Amino acid sequence: xxxxxxxxxxxxxxxxxxxxxxxxxxxxxxxxxxxxxxxxxxxxxxxxxxxxxxxxxxxxxxxxxxxxxxxxxxxxxxxxxxxxxxxxxxxxxxxxxxxxxxxxxxxxxxxxxxxxxxxxxxxxxxxxxxxxxxxxxxxxxxxxxxxxxxxxxxxxxxxxxxxxxxxxxxxxxxxxxxxxxxxxxxxxxxxxxxxxxxxxxxxxxxxxxxxxxxxxxxxxxxxxxxxxxxxxxxxxxxxxxxxxxxxxxxxxxxxxxxxxxxxxxxxxxxxxxxxxxxxxxxxxxxxxxxxxxxxxxxxxxxxxxxxxxxxxxxxxxxxxxxxxxxxxxxxxxxxxxxxxxxxxxxxxxxxxxxxxxxxxxxxxxxxxxxxxxxxxxxxxxxxxxxxxxxxxxxxxxxxxxxxxxxxxxxxxxxxxxxxxxxxxxxxxxxxxxxxxxxxxxxxxxxxxxxxxxxxxxxxxxxxxxxxxxxxxxxxxxxxxxxxxxxxxxxxxxxxxxxxxxxxxxxxxxxxxxxxxxxxxxxxxxxxxxxxxxxxxxxxxxxxxxxxxxxxxxxxxxxxxxxxxxxxxxxxxxxxxxxxxxxxxxxxxxxxxxxxxxxxxxxxxx
Amino acid sequence: xxxxxxxxxxxxxxxxxxxxxxxxxxxxxxxxxxxxxxxxxxxxxxxxxxxxxxxxxxxxxxxxxxxxxxxxxxxxxxxxxxxxxxxxxxxxxxxxxxxxxxxxxxxxxxxxxxxxxxxxxxxxxxxxxxxxxxxxxxxxxxxxxxxxxxxxxxxxxxxxxxxxxxxx
Numbered sequence: 218x219x220x221x222x223x224x225x226x227x228x229x230x231x232x233x234x235x236x237x238x239x240x241x242x243x244x245x246x247x248x249x250x251x252x253x254x255x256x257x258x259x260x261x262x263x264x265x266x267x268x269x270x271x272x273x274x275x276x277x278x279x280x281x282x283x284x285x286x287x288x289x290x291x292x293x294x295x296x297x298x299x300x301x302x303x304x305x306x307x308x309x310x311x312x313x314x315x316x317x318x319x320x321x322x323x324x325x326x327x328x329x330x331x332x333x334x335x336x337x338x339x340x341x342x343x344x345x346x347x348x349x350x351x352x353x354x355x356x357x358x359x360x361x362x363x364x365x366x367x368x369x370x371x372x373x374x375x376x377x378x379x380x381x382x383x384x385x386x387x388x389x390x391x392x393x394x395x396x397x398x399x400x401x402x403x404x405x406x407x408x409x410x411x412x413x414x415x416x417x418x419x420x421x422x423x424x425x426x427x428x429x430x431x432x433x434x435x436x437x438x439x440x441x442x443x444x445x446x447x448x449x450x451x452x453x454x455x456x457x458x459x460x461x462x463x464x465x466x467x468x469x470x471x472x473x474x475x476x477x478x479x480x481x482x483x484x485x486x487x488x489x490x491x492x493x494x495x496x497x498x499x500x501x502x503x504x505x506x507x508x509x510x511x512x513x514x515x516x517x518x519x520x521x522x523x524x525x526x527x528x529x530x531x532x533x534x535x536x537x538x539x540x541x542x543x544x545x546x547x548x549x550x551x552x553x554x555x556x557x558x559x560x561x562x563x564x565x566x567x568x569x570x571x572x573x574x575x576x577x578x579x580x581x582x583x584x585x586x587x588x589x590x591x592x593x594x595x596x597x598x599x600x601x602x603x604x605x606x607x608x609x610x611x612x613x614x615x616x617x618x619x620x621x622x623x624x625x626x627x628x629x630x631x632x633x634x635x636x637x638x639x640x641x642x643x644x645x646x647x648x649x650x651x652x653x654x655x656x657x658x659x660x661x662x663x664x665x666x667x668x669x670x671x672x673x674x675x676x677x678x679x680x681x682x683x684x685x686x687x688x689x690x691x692x693x694x695x696x697x698x699x700x701x702x703x704x705x706x707x708x709x710x711x712x713x714x715x716x717x718x719x720x721x722x723x724x725x726x727x728x729x730x731x732x733x734x735x736x737x738x739x740x741x742x743x744x745x746x747x748x749x750x751x752x753x754x755x756x757x758x759x760x761x762x763x764x765x766x767x768x769x770x771x772x773x774x775x776x777x778x779x780x781x782x783x784x785x786x787x788x789x790x791x792x793x794x795x796x797x798x799x800x801x802x803x804x805x806x807x808x809x810x811x812x813x814x815x816x817x818x819x820x821x822x
Numbered sequence: 823x824x825x826x827x828x829x830x831x832x833x834x835x836x837x838x839x840x841x842x843x844x845x846x847x848x849x850x851x852x853x854x855x856x857x858x859x860x861x862x863x864x865x866x867x868x869x870x871x872x873x874x875x876x877x878x879x880x881x882x883x884x885x886x887x888x889x890x891x892x893x894x895x896x897x898x899x900x901x902x903x904x905x906x907x908x909x910x911x912x913x914x915x916x917x918x919x920x921x922x923x924x925x926x927x928x929x930x931x932x933x934x935x936x937x938x939x940x941x942x943x944x945x946x947x948x949x950x951x952x953x954x955x956x957x958x959x960x961x962x963x964x965x966x967x968x969x970x971x972x973x974x975x976x977x978x979x980x981x982x983x984x985x986x987x988x989x990x
Contacts, residue, residue: 227975233924233975236978239920240843240944241943241944242917243846245838246842246848249838253855254831510959514934
């Protein structure tokens with residue numbers, strides 16, 4: 218006999234409960250569960266997959282031998298990336314400030330501002346709002362506990378889950394929702410630390426802010442009481458400028474003013490933030506900061522229609538795994554001394570320019586060994602000569618020019634060159650100059666935005682930063698597990714630039730799955746899209762011809778063929794070089810090696 | 823930093839079980855939990871986490887819901903066999919189908935509701951634990967759960983009626 222409760226129960230409840238029970242009743246596949254757990258240990262034991270270094274990830278240092286370098290990224294660019302790649306906007310700044318505040322307050326509680334942290338825990342969201350002079354409303358949400366953020370401004374709505382590194386962006390004009398992975402760094406790390414310092418000091422009631430940090434120059438700072446909105450506030454005003462070694466003076470100065478209520482000591486939270494910078498549009502904005510109880514749980518909560526067209530740029534699991542393997546190999550590569558020799562194609566192995574590299578993690582020192590024009594030519598080595606030993610000996614006959622030094626957070630470059638060096642550089646190898654005419658080192662510095670342990674020869678070809686962090690470049694990946702071309706045992710990853718215009722291009726990588734996921738072939742291609750069919754041109758081709766393994770079993774190239782196509786005078790010219798790489802892992806590398814001091818005659822021990 | 827192995831040994835199985843119940847497919851559950859563990863491993867080096875059990879289940883649920891949404895409608899054949907020696911194969915097949923319909927229905931819920939419901943029923947977490955993990959109030963969890971159940975009932979009933987009409 219049914220009870221009254223049972224007889225009045227909604228049949229739909231029964232259906233749901235039965236369905237839940239059915240799902241719960243399915244026996245868990247124990248073997249698969251165990252395999253998953255063991256795999257997780259394997260990652261750890263390998264110290265591999267997706268284990269970020271403790272320092273912030275950011276830029277590829279110079280491709281030293283090829284002379285390529287990435288310009289230092291500014292704080293402004295970092296902030297812009299944070300808010301979304303398609304549109305740089307002030308909303309990103311808002312979100313960024315709020316996010317940093319959240320991270321800071323929640324992740325570093327201590328006695329001096331534990332009350333602030335407590336207050337914020339009860340207010341898990343921060344909302345920043347402002348309206349532009351033309352009436353466009355902007356808002357940014359940050360969850361203090363969930364590590365998600367959202368912005369809405371103009372035609373764009375964004376939602377980012379930073380724990381999962383997934384970002385959504387909706388373009389209301391196109392009615393398109395794009396889902397993508399955030400870059401590994403999200404552009405945040407360097408600026409994170411800067412804002413962290415600022416907020417720490419503000420919340421601590423500092424009388425004077427000390428916010429010096431690599432990459433950001435404080436032009437001016439003020440603190441005091443200001444009357445605004447009908448009351449008195451404690452203000453913290455900072456004028457900052459991104460540091461660029463080459464043209465610092467041309468960079469715009471950004472002014473940030475935080476208004477904090479001095480009365481409510483238990484809630485020393487900024488209530489207003491003013492930003493001004495002449496090149497911004499508008500040049501100055503005032504944001505009201507509030508701390509609501511709830512916020513959007515997904516992008517649809519921000520008004521995005523559920524039937525919006527979804528463009529999913531999140532790489533498939535296969536690609537993620539491949540990229541994580543590449544990253545793992547780069548990060549596990551041991552400290553070493555590399556003798557890198559560049560030769561013109563067709564030259565014997567002993568005719569070339571020596572470039573020596575001491576590398577330990579993301580720290581390195583690189584030095585050119587140049588031939589003194591006044592010196593006698595070297596003797597031709599016997600046919601059975603040990604190439605590595607021969608070059609080690611040859612080092613003592615060359616004169617040494619420091620190129621770059623990096624301690625993992627700062628790169629120092631020796632800018633000193635003779636007047637006619639640009640002519641010498643395009644002559645055939647080996648590079649020759651006058652020891653007497655060579656000037657004393659002149660060091661300039663810039664912060665390392667994206668430390669990457671495989672940023673120098675030969676590893677930059679084998680484990681390229683751009684491949685692993687392609688999202689920072691807004692490239693779309695295509696994975697071909699069974700490429701019709703390329704070396705055996707390889708998979709092919711193509712990174713396509715997102716804009717299908719005449720400047721579109723592709724980076725093609727063939728990755729050897731049998732050799733620690735080393736890139737064994739790379740092509741950089743541009744496509745003239747307006748032509749039908751589109752005309753492709755390979756501007757750079759790099760082919761690993763021989764390889765060896767490090768003591769950890771990580772493969773690295775020992776001979777690479779590089780073919781560059783250049784147009785110095787409007788006419789295409791092909792430059793083919795071969796680089797040979799002799800690595801020694803049994804080395805002791807002192808910390809002094811990674812300091813910007815000249816060390817002439819550094820022995821190759 | 824807490825020991826990674828300890829975290830995985832202690833909380834990994836429950837995360838897997840949660841994903842498995844939500845997905846009903848071993849290969850999918852394996853991939854989803856691997857990805858969740860990768861996410862967690864990254865977090866492990868980056869920040870302090872007070873409740874690894876809750877976080878791992880949350881990450882697994884998020885991934886599993888994403889996976890569910892990529893599936894086409896109901897796929898009963900993708901389901902794992904329930905019990906090899908079932909003496910009631912027909913009943914078992916019906917239960918499997920019912921579970922698959924539930925999964926399809928969950929994939930149609932908004933993120934928060936799908937997540938809360940999954941953590942509650944498949945992750946075995948209390949409302950308070952879910953609230954702490956998601957950074958919302960226990961009241962908000964209750965509301966989300968209520969809404970989720972209501973929508974699931976609606977979806978399952980409508981789906982059942984459609985099936986019945988199709989058969990007729």
